[in-house]
Amino acid sequence: MTLDNVGIIGFGQSKFVKTRIDVTFPELVREGATMALENAEISIDDVDAVVYPLAPDALIGVGNGERWVIDALGAVGKPFMRVNNGGATGMSAVLTAWTHIASGLFDVVLVAGADRVSESSSAQSVLNKMWDVGYERPVPLNTITMLALSAQRYMHLYDSDETDMAMVSVKNRYHASLNPNAHLQSTVTIEEVLASRTLAWPIKLMDACPASTGAAGLVLVSERYAKKNGLKPAWIRGLGQNSETYWMGNRVGPKAMGDHADADALAVAFQRAYDQAGITNPREQVDVAEIYAPFSSVELHVIEAAGIADKGKSPAALANGDYTLGGNGVTVNPSGGTQCTNPIAVTGLIRVGEAANQVLGLAGAHQVKGARVAIASAIGGDHQFYSTMVICSDLEEI
Amino acid sequence: MTEAKFYEQTWDLQYKHALGETTSRFLEGLTQQKIWGRRTTDGRVLVPARSYDDQTHMPTGEWVEVGNSGTIEMFTIVYEPFKGLPVPPYALVYVLLEGADTALVGYLKGLDLKNQKDAIAALGIGTKVYVHFSKTPVGSAADYWFELSK
Amino acid sequence: MENSRKRVAVLASAGLLGNFENKKSLEEIIFDASKKVLDSLGLTIEDIDSLVLAGQDEIDGRVISIMPSTGPAGGVGKDTTLIASSSDHALIYGYLRLLAGQGKNVLVMGWAKPSESVDPDRAELMSCEPFLLRRIGMNNTIAAALQASKLVSQGLETSNSTGKLAWPLGDRDLPARGDSVYALVLAVEGSFTPGDEIAWIEDAGWTTMSYELGARDINDFSALKIAIEQISNRSPHATSKNWHAIEIAGDSEYVVRSVSREFELKSGVEINKSGALADLPTSPFVSGLARMVMAIDRIKHLPKGGNMVAGIGFNGFAGQGAAVVVFSGSKGE
Numbered sequence: 001m002t003l004d005n006v007g008i009i010g011f012g013q014s015k016f017v018k019t020r021i022d023v024t025f026p027e028l029v030r031e032g033a034t035m036a037l038e039n040a041e042i043s044i045d046d047v048d049a050v051v052y053p054l055a056p057d058a059l060i061g062v063g064n065g066e067r068w069v070i071d072a073l074g075a076v077g078k079p080f081m082r083v084n085n086g087g088a089t090g091m092s093a094v095l096t097a098w099t100h101i102a103s104g105l106f107d108v109v110l111v112a113g114a115d116r117v118s119e120s121s122s123a124q125s126v127l128n129k130m131w132d133v134g135y136e137r138p139v140p141l142n143t144i145t146m147l148a149l150s151a152q153r154y155m156h157l158y159d160s161d162e163t164d165m166a167m168v169s170v171k172n173r174y175h176a177s178l179n180p181n182a183h184l185q186s187t188v189t190i191e192e193v194l195a196s197r198t199l200a201w202p203i204k205l206m207d208a209c210p211a212s213t214g215a216a217g218l219v220l221v222s223e224r225y226a227k228k229n230g231l232k233p234a235w236i237r238g239l240g241q242n243s244e245t246y247w248m249g250n251r252v253g254p255k256a257m258g259d260h261a262d263a264d265a266l267a268v269a270f271q272r273a274y275d276q277a278g279i280t281n282p283r284e285q286v287d288v289a290e291i292y293a294p295f296s297s298v299e300l301h302v303i304e305a306a307g308i309a310d311k312g313k314s315p316a317a318l319a320n321g322d323y324t325l326g327g328n329g330v331t332v333n334p335s336g337g338t339q340c341t342n343p344i345a346v347t348g349l350i351r352v353g354e355a356a357n358q359v360l361g362l363a364g365a366h367q368v369k370g371a372r373v374a375i376a377s378a379i380g381g382d383h384q385f386y387s388t389m390v391i392c393s394d395l396e397e398i
Numbered sequence: 399m400t401e402a403k404f405y406e407q408t409w410d411l412q413y414k415h416a417l418g419e420t421t422s423r424f425l426e427g428l429t430q431q432k433i434w435g436r437r438t439t440d441g442r443v444l445v446p447a448r449s450y451d452d453q454t455h456m457p458t459g460e461w462v463e464v465g466n467s468g469t470i471e472m473f474t475i476v477y478e479p480f481k482g483l484p485v486p487p488y489a490l491v492y493v494l495l496e497g498a499d500t501a502l503v504g505y506l507k508g509l510d511l512k513n514q515k516d517a518i519a520a521l522g523i524g525t526k527v528y529v530h531f532s533k534t535p536v537g538s539a540a541d542y543w544f545e546l547s548k
Numbered sequence: 549m550e551n552s553r554k555r556v557a558v559l560a561s562a563g564l565l566g567n568f569e570n571k572k573s574l575e576e577i578i579f580d581a582s583k584k585v586l587d588s589l590g591l592t593i594e595d596i597d598s599l600v601l602a603g604q605d606e607i608d609g610r611v612i613s614i615m616p617s618t619g620p621a622g623g624v625g626k627d628t629t630l631i632a633s634s635s636d637h638a639l640i641y642g643y644l645r646l647l648a649g650q651g652k653n654v655l656v657m658g659w660a661k662p663s664e665s666v667d668p669d670r671a672e673l674m675s676c677e678p679f680l681l682r683r684i685g686m687n688n689t690i691a692a693a694l695q696a697s698k699l700v701s702q703g704l705e706t707s708n709s710t711g712k713l714a715w716p717l718g719d720r721d722l723p724a725r726g727d728s729v730y731a732l733v734l735a736v737e738g739s740f741t742p743g744d745e746i747a748w749i750e751d752a753g754w755t756t757m758s759y760e761l762g763a764r765d766i767n768d769f770s771a772l773k774i775a776i777e778q779i780s781n782r783s784p785h786a787t788s789k790n791w792h793a794i795e796i797a798g799d800s801e802y803v804v805r806s807v808s809r810e811f812e813l814k815s816g817v818e819i820n821k822s823g824a825l826a827d828l829p830t831s832p833f834v835s836g837l838a839r840m841v842m843a844i845d846r847i848k849h850l851p852k853g854g855n856m857v858a859g860i861g862f863n864g865f866a867g868q869g870a871a872v873v874v875f876s877g878s879k880g881e
Contacts, residue, residue, distance in 0.1 A: 021402045021404075022402060024679075052633075054632070055612065056605065056611045056612055057605055057606060057674075058409065058605070058611055061407055061409065061674075061678055062674065062675060062676070062677060062678060063604075063605070063606040063671065063672070063674035063675035064604070064606075064632070064633070064675045064863075064864070065675075066632070066633050067633075067675065067756065067759050067863070067864045067865075067868055067869070068677050068759050069759075070756050070757070070758060070759050070868075071758050071759060071760075071763075075756065076756070076757055076758050077755055077757065077770075077774055078755060079753075079754050079755055079778070080633070080754070080755060080756045080869070081631055081633045081634075081637040081640070081641065081754070082631065082632045082633035082637075083629060083630065083631060083632065084612065084613075084614065084630050084631075084632035085614055085628075085629060085630055086612045086614065086615065092629055095629075096629065096631075096641065098648075099641070099644050099645050099648045099650065100644060102647075102648035102649065102650075103644040103645075103647035103648045104553060104647060104648075105644070105647065105782070135421070135424075135446045135503075135539050141490070141503065142480060142483070144476075144478070145474055145476060145490055148474035148476075149472040149473070149474050149490075149492065150472075152472055152473060152474055152523075153471075153472045153523070156522075156523045197477065197478075198475070198477045198478075198514065199476070199477060199478040200474045200475065200476040200477065200478065200490075201474050201475040201476075201477070201514065201518060202474075203474075240627070241598075241627035241628070241629070242625065242626065242627060243618050243623045243624055243625065243626060243627075243628045244624065244625075245452050245453060245619060245624050246452065246615055246616060246618065246619050247452070247500060247619075248492065248501075248503070249445070249446075249471075249492055249500040249501035249502055249503060250444075250453070250500045250501075252471035252472060252492060252494065252500075252501045253471060253494045253498075253499055253500065253501060254499075255442050255499040255500075256500075257453055257624075260472060265625070268625070272627075380612075380614075381612060381614065381615045382615065384615060384618070385614065385618075385628065405678060405679060407678045407682070409674060411606060411609070411665070411666075411667070411670060411671055411674065412665075412666035412667065413609035413664050413665060413666060414663075414664060414666055415573070415574075415609060415664050416569060416570045416571065416572060416573050416574070416661075416663070416664060417573055418571065418572045418573040418575075418576045419571065419572075420576075421573065449576055449579075450576070450579045450619075450620060452618075452619025452620065452624045453624055453625075455579075455582070455583075455592065455593040455622045455624070457579075457583075
């Protein structure tokens with residue numbers, strides 16, 4: 001299908017924290033670009049084009065904020081564009097960079113950015129404005145309530161409960177404790193999760209992600225560039241995006257296209273990536289999954305959408321020790337995932353970087369032994385936009 | 399070394415959003431204690447009413463008045479305060495009204511939310527509710543809410 | 549294994565324009581434009597492989613504009629991306645997707661509905677960096693005036709426009725404001741009947757320069773120069789001196805008048821034959837895409853064999869970024 005394969009040769013990320021008062025936003029973005037270039041061992045002069053991920057302008061408080069950070073990115077005078085697919089932005093930007101290279105016009109593309117979600121003290125009321133002007137803004141929808149509704153439905157349909165969600169939190173926090181870059185690094189117990197205060201039932205504080213600040217970046221290259229320079233990238237073997245209806249009310253009832261409890265549109269996106277990569281049995285063929293799930297409940301149905309478990313069955317597998325480092329089958333979010341670190345604009349990018357690190361054996365204490373094939377996914381909007389990727393250490397048949 | 403300084407900024411952008419005829423009619427219907435839906439080319443009744451359907455990518459046609467009672471399809475109870483949003487706790491529900499194929503969002507009022515366990519049990523999926531209309535409607539989605547059927 | 553570059557064509561374009569569209573919501577006019585372009589081709593959304601959209605949150609009053617706009621555009625069930633830096637970039641990204649083999653066609657849409665903004669200039673103020681520039685106050689009009697004044701100091705004649713709004717700009721120098729939505733269908737050669745295309749895309753160039761107005765020479769058109777150079781290097785036949793017509797957006801007519809001074813153009817080249825900036829309502833975010841649609845439209849007015857046209861757009865204050873797409877009426881010249 002494509003002229004040339006595309007690989008990842010560099011990934012850099014900050015140690016994520018709540019706030020960074022030592023830098024302006026452009027300075028923070030510069031860190032993302034610098035770390036990516038250093039890790040790739042190239043200079044900005046080697047970069048042919050730049051793709052920039054930035055989700056709502058309102059969170060950083062500057063309209064078309066990408067124009068402000070051009071210099072910080074080193075993008076002056078280079079082809080440059082910005083992607084905004086909501087929470088999926090970081091990964092959509094990587095896919096956009098993939099297209100830049102697969103078009104044949106560019107060999108080296110930088111994707112780098114940052115976020116400082118806690119800088120806006122009104123984050124959730126900003127996010128209230130993503131809802132329909134006429135119908136939904138008077139009602140207090142935001143990211144927490146929308147995911148609470150989905151979690152509640154999942155529990156109802158699959159006879160699941162808050163303990164299942166808590167198990168996800170325990171696993172992710174354990175993984176994050178092994179990840180020096182993660183924001184939340186302390187482990188938790190099921191009891192602690194269940195006792196934490198409710199934000200919007202059934203989502204409790206310890207089911208939810210933090211508002212993170214930090215930067216990250218990736219460098220993508222064409223196969224011909226990699227070969228010419230003797231590089232061994234993490235190869236992008238498949239990619240897929242899909243969108244679902246914006247209206248959550250359309251995702252319930254007998255005539256719904258897909259239930260709000262599930263992530264059927266994400267399953268379609270995964271299938272597109274799997275088809276391209278030649279994956280027919282993810283449970284057997286995939287070693288690691290870095291899948292975007294800002295809340296514990298989300299991870300359950302994303303695991304299922306990825307084909308790693310049947311619908312409603314991921315809690316039982318999790319209780320069995322699956323998905324955990326050192327456990328059986330696919331290891332899910334060995335980095336701690338979005339639940340432990342969520343700098344919105346680059347969260348999706350970090351999933352790709354972590355997946356690349358895994359297949360290259362560079363994940364340190366949270367390395368999955370012998371990982372060769374990884375999947376990564378991101379979600380944007382109200383569970384509306386889905387991006388997925390398959391990453392592999394080589395170009396042989398999976 | 400200079401101490402880190404901060405600069406506070408607020409965005410106060412104002413908008414006058416055109417609602418279009420369909421949304422306008424739906425909101426007007428609230429002032430008449432009616433909930434309107436629109437039928438898609440594949441026969442589904444969309445509530446709230448919309449002039450096009452995003453699944454078929456076709457305009458909707460027939461206006462359909464749906465019932466003022468229905469069942470809860472999903473709910474949550476919010477405890478966390480958010481700037482610019484109401485003082486918690488409050489319950490949010492999506493309700494499939496009689497004759498509608500998509501659910502309508504709204505507050506659920508009149509239920510004691512102090513005991514979480516009891517409140518959750520009272521709001522289970524499938525619970526019957528009915529629509530209450532404001533006696534002083536302003537023509538916005540704040541003009542209606544749901545209450546449990548007795 | 550190197551293949552030669554695929555050829556990508558524009559099959560149709562549609563624009564919906566209004567000075568102040570208060571009868572329909574933004575989502576409804578997006579739906580209408582999407583239907584219009586599909587209907588013109590006898591297609592439904594089922595026939596489209598993916599979508600690239602472009603919207604500007606602060607003008608439209610949405611946070612994450614892709615959310616309410618994907619549905620009406622036709623994106624449910626499809627790969628949809630929102631390019632937020634400018635609507636010209638959306639067209640370019642759609643082009644790249646087809647070069648990359650991602651499907652046989654793509655629906656590209658860009659829009660702006662400034663009528664929803666009580667104060668669009670204030671929305672532009674929000675794109676100032678918050679530390680110095682916002683406090684002093686900058687928007688597209690003021691930045692355009694700064695640029696124009698510099699051009700005048702370099703010998704460009706002032707215009708006749710009376711009622712100076714921000715010296716030297718008068719109302720006839722500035723683009724008119726209005727609501728608009730554009731939709732285009734691009735397709736890769738071999739996926740449609742030859743002759744069905746209304747234009748071929750020869751190449752595209754785009755770049756963005758430094759943010760700080762004081763850090764660049766705002767009258768040297770460096771972004772546009774680099775964008776055109778990218779095209780000349782890759783596709784020498786599509787360089788500026790071969791263009792028979794240009795449709796160029798710009799924050800003022802001073803920019804439009806400068807093009808012939810700054811660049812090597814064909815003698816007799818038509819510039820903005822579709823209309824002056826003050827006569828065609830638009831909004832900065834979508835103005836480049838609007839001119840690209842007009843450029844495509846010019847092709848049928850030009851004699852066969854003499855039909856290479858460029859559409860040019862800018863983004864940011866005083867043309868911080870520029871994008872050029874070169875179209876032709878026949879395959880390669």
